[in-house]
Amino acid sequence: xxxxxxxPKYLVTQMGNDKSIxxxxxxxxxxxxxxxQDSKKFLKIMFSYxxxxxxxxxxxxxxxxxxxxxxxxxxxxxxxxxxxxxxxxFCASSxxxxxxxxxxxxxxxxxxxxx
Amino acid sequence: xxEVEQSPQNLTAQEGEFITINCSYxxxxxxxxxxxxxxxxxxxxxxxxxxxxxxxGRLIATxxxxxxxxxxxxxxxxxxxxxxxxxxxLKTSGSRLTFGEGTQLTVNP
Numbered sequence: 323x324x325x326x327x328x329x330p331k332y333l334v335t336q337m338g339n340d341k342s343i344x345x346x347x348x349x350x351x352x353x354x355x356x357x358x359q360d361s362k363k364f365l366k367i368m369f370s371y372x373x374x375x376x377x378x379x380x381x382x383x384x385x386x387x388x389x390x391x392x393x394x395x396x397x398x399x400x401x402x403x404x405x406x407x408x409x410x411x412f413c414a415s416s417x418x419x420x421x422x423x424x425x426x427x428x429x430x431x432x433x434x435x436x437x
Numbered sequence: 438x439x440e441v442e443q444s445p446q447n448l449t450a451q452e453g454e455f456i457t458i459n460c461s462y463x464x465x466x467x468x469x470x471x472x473x474x475x476x477x478x479x480x481x482x483x484x485x486x487x488x489x490x491x492x493x494g495r496l497i498a499t500x501x502x503x504x505x506x507x508x509x510x511x512x513x514x515x516x517x518x519x520x521x522x523x524x525x526x527l528k529t530s531g532s533r534l535t536f537g538e539g540t541q542l543t544v545n546p
Contacts, residue, residue, distance in 0.1 A: 362538065363474075363521060363538065363539050363541075364536065364538050364539070365523065365525075365536040366536070367533050367534065370533065378533055412479070412480060414480075425470070425482040425485045426470065426482055426534070427482065428472075428479050428480035428481070428482070429479060430478065430479035431478075431479050431480070
């Protein structure tokens with residue numbers, strides 16, 4: 323079973339559209355994250371939820387809205403997509419209080435291309 | 438200047454060579470992660486270190502907290518080790534990881 327699964331893996335869409343990326347983890351972790359990896363392969367955190375509560379909200383456009391219906395799911399909705407949103411988006415999960423003692427698990431990534 | 442710096446950015450080796458990738462950081466940390474990203478694939482956590490040294494198969498990771506430096510070593514490298522290796526630190530001040538820019542490793546047969 324995949325520990326952290328994201329869908330879709332590939333997404334090509336036109337500017338101005340609204341799209342969502344879904345993430346689910348079956349590890350029983352209490353914290354989930356969304357990271358963005360740009361064309362230079364640099365990873366940056368976007369959001370983090372702990373037990374469905376937002377705990378990290380980096381400076382990202384308001385067009386990006388995370389939603390966590392339960393602690394096993396963290397979805398990312400993007401409104402009015404722009405060319406600069408093209409990137410790979412990674413979901414990850416861990417135990418918050420143990421992140422210094424336990425590892426973090428990443429999904430396979432979602433390749434978003436805005437045309 | 439990034440809080441986490443990796444070197445080299447790119448590394449090409451011949452199969453069988455011993456490889457070292459370095460990571461230096463400028464902040465207080467509670468842990469350091471080494472991650473591996475294969476082309477077109479996801480990210481896998483290789484090691485989590487807070488002190489000393491860890492070994493898994495042909496991979497060895499070390500950390501020197503006083504010098505704020507960590508190294509990832511690969512012994513008897515193989516073409517399947519070709520990937521991007523990313524160092525990430527967990528700052529003592531928070532719960533988020535800060536990433537280095539990654540080292541692209543290519544091992545030729």
